[in-house]
Amino acid sequence: MRRGVTPDVLTDQTSAHDALNGYVPTGVSLEEAAELRERDPQEYVRRSMASMRAHCEAMVEMMRRGAVTFDYGNNLRGQARDAGFDDAFAFPGFVPAYIRPLFAQGKGPFRWVALSGDPADIYRTDELVLELFPDDQHLRRWITEARAKVAFQGLPARICWLGQGERARFGVALNDLVARGELKAPIVIGRDHLDTGSVASPFRETEAMKDGSDAIADWPILNALVNVASGASWVSFHHGGGVGIGNSLHAGQVIVADGTPEMRERLERVLTNDPGMGVVRHADAGYETAVETAREQGIRMPMLDARF
């Protein structure tokens, strides 16, 4: 700031959600922080909060100087507002600004795991992604770099964001690979509960919805029910997640590509309807990209034409 330099993009992922055990106030070393935290926790929190206020004020100032600024889900804005900075919410949260446009296309964190335990099976599926979506440079970059730099933990797994239509195509193609014996064992396909149509969470995934439907929790319940009806291998419905008790409800599904014709049908159904609920949720809230996606992908919404 004092040097008069302004970044192009500005955000923050310090542990601002926790003023005592997470954030370290400015001007304090790690050792001093540990000592102060022990000796006078109230004073520590006071200094943390004051520091977060200054931190957030500096971010708003840089935003006014032209930096593309967003909150990265650590509640820095909320803390700064509590510390008396009225303008703390001048910059947006990352979900409404940058994730929701992806959600509106049914895109979300799609993952798969090789039950064989053999990394070669995942490398074959990496190639399959590139074969199916050859024109997506962003996806190609991810798959290539993930293969080079990401170490597997437990059973080998891969993750990438795929949208409405793409998930079903890829799932069916994975099942065909298993059926042809190109993989040593079946593949498990699942996703985070943080996905397009599977979570109601007004502090994160459904912050500032266009139609004000942030706290409506019918959507994740319908998502779970649709996945049961469509024939997922296991379905879950949870409360709390990353934002805590009272703050969110969310659903998950996992489906196993075992190479059988029966699972091929179920994969096609589940991987169409699961993200489909997300497209519908966002189209219903008035997001135009979601409306377009619903139309392009042939999702029937009985009251869509009446509204748009």
Place this chain on the structure above:
Amino acid sequence: MTTTTDVRVIRAPRGTELRCRGWQQEAALRMLMNNLDPDVAERPEDLVVYGGTGRAARSWEAFDAMVATLETLADDETMIVQSGKPVAVFRTHRGAPRVLIANSNLVPRWATWDVFRELERQGLTMYGQMTAGSWIYIGTQGILQGTYETFGSVAEQNFGGSLAGKWVLTGGMGGMGGAQPLAATLNDAAVLCVEVDPRRIERRIETRYCDRMTARLDEALRWIREATGRREPLSVGLVGN
């Protein structure tokens, strides 16, 4: 009988030999176990997978009961799991899910941490996080990928699809934030990440998530200026607060 004081190391079976009556059940068994693999879980001895107290099963007794149930579950049966404990097996049909799970749910008026922790203490519920109690956590790859998509979306909406020649300023290189340097350089940015704890930066340099480290702001800014000038990706961890 196993007790909770024993140190148990759980790891999913590999290969094509089945312990269960079909791949659908075998998949649930392996993914339940994989969530407790010491390479995957934060505190496997307490059944905690990630996110503070997100568990794969309510207790070791419940874990053992789920494993035994999955091993004998038929192709037309469904195991019902209530907050990490298997409570029933029902005859359903082949096309139905083999497992149905509800975790941590409370009636809205009672949905507070105080009530939850009291019920958890009484052994009536458990915290399922998102993918802990639903057996599909895959470790930290998901965090890197999510951050990659976020920066990609920033590039798409503000800079015509690429962060080449752009400077990203951020803070925090802990469990979540530590993915930022690599996620930004994968989008071709020059990224400066401020972190108070030098050990966290060192760890990210060792795993090649971050390129360079310094405690001098002027040096960091010079590196960033040079990288943006050449439109080259670069990540710098700056020790500071």
